[in-house]
Amino acid sequence: MFQVAALGSGSAGNSVLIRSATSLLLVDCGFTLKETTARMADLGVSPAMLDAVLVTHEHGDHLKGVGPLSRKHGVPVWLTHGTYHGARDRRFADVRLFSAHEPFVVGDIAVDPFPTPHDANESCQFVFESDGVRFATVTDLGACTPHVREKLDGVNGLVVECNYDLEMLRDGPYPAQLQARIRGDWGHLGNVQAGELLRGLDHDALDCILLGHLSERNNSDAAALATVLEHLGDRHERVSVLAQHRCSAWFAVGDTTAGESVDMNASVAIAAPERPSVTRIAKRAEPVVGEQRAARRA
Numbered sequence: 001m002f003q004v005a006a007l008g009s010g011s012a013g014n015s016v017l018i019r020s021a022t023s024l025l026l027v028d029c030g031f032t033l034k035e036t037t038a039r040m041a042d043l044g045v046s047p048a049m050l051d052a053v054l055v056t057h058e059h060g061d062h063l064k065g066v067g068p069l070s071r072k073h074g075v076p077v078w079l080t081h082g083t084y085h086g087a088r089d090r091r092f093a094d095v096r097l098f099s100a101h102e103p104f105v106v107g108d109i110a111v112d113p114f115p116t117p118h119d120a121n122e123s124c125q126f127v128f129e130s131d132g133v134r135f136a137t138v139t140d141l142g143a144c145t146p147h148v149r150e151k152l153d154g155v156n157g158l159v160v161e162c163n164y165d166l167e168m169l170r171d172g173p174y175p176a177q178l179q180a181r182i183r184g185d186w187g188h189l190g191n192v193q194a195g196e197l198l199r200g201l202d203h204d205a206l207d208c209i210l211l212g213h214l215s216e217r218n219n220s221d222a223a224a225l226a227t228v229l230e231h232l233g234d235r236h237e238r239v240s241v242l243a244q245h246r247c248s249a250w251f252a253v254g255d256t257t258a259g260e261s262v263d264m265n266a267s268v269a270i271a272a273p274e275r276p277s278v279t280r281i282a283k284r285a286e287p288v289v290g291e292q293r294a295a296r297r298a
Helices: 033-042 066-073 081-086 145-154 166-171 176-183 191-201 221-231 291-295
Strands: 002-008 015-019 022-029 051-055 077-079 094-098 104-106 110-116 123-132 133-137 157-161 208-212 239-241 250-253
Touching: 002 133, 002 157, 002 166, 002 208, 015 033, 022 066, 033 066, 051 208, 066 191, 081 094, 104 191, 110 145, 123 145, 133 145, 145 191, 157 191, 191 221, 208 221, 208 250, 221 239
Parallel strands: 022 051, 051 077, 077 094, 133 157, 157 208, 208 239
Antiparallel strands: 002 015, 002 250, 015 022, 104 110, 110 123, 123 133
């Protein structure tokens, strides 16, 4: 089973916690170290408990806090070669470079990265698996390619991007060029695209659907939720919308309460690990020392 929580999701910052029986991963860190630490505390965990930070791409709303967090707490950072070389701050305590076509393992979690079409150097998303339960992140992509759909087949839960409502984007304040970039094949998924993806992926064991990366200007919780639910035949209670300015609850994935928020007092306790517990199938690099504006880099 997994427990999943978002520190926040949107153009101003993104970060998702993935927790198994013995491991704790952070996917992206688009918040300051102070804000990240505070939001993690709200969820009953701390940066010292992290086994790794995994980075999807180098845009600031996903990478801004990774360097400070890694340096302060000695957390290994996993990212593609392209993302590493595109990052403004590459001063990580421990760098693990991987190919977006090769799986690796962190603790008791198998990580299967896959490339995504987005206007970044070498962006990717992830499918996580532990004890037969699979959870995926799928944000920051302009199109759902056949390869993406294949990777997501059979997942028990996922965070899926619902960046914009088409009418709100069209009638909103963004200039035409930025609108075209957002809705293009290398931009972001809209509500309808997310709904169509979920309809194609839906199966009896898909019990946790989290809608993320909503634009505060070009979307709303109500619009995203209504569009997605139109594409899903039943079990609407398994769908939740992630917020930008506060952390979510913990969501259970892969047990009898899958898709529901869980009580932290009843959650699996994870002690701060010895650094690190990692098996990998990727080359290791030596550490290196040393809303419109956000939308352009999101």
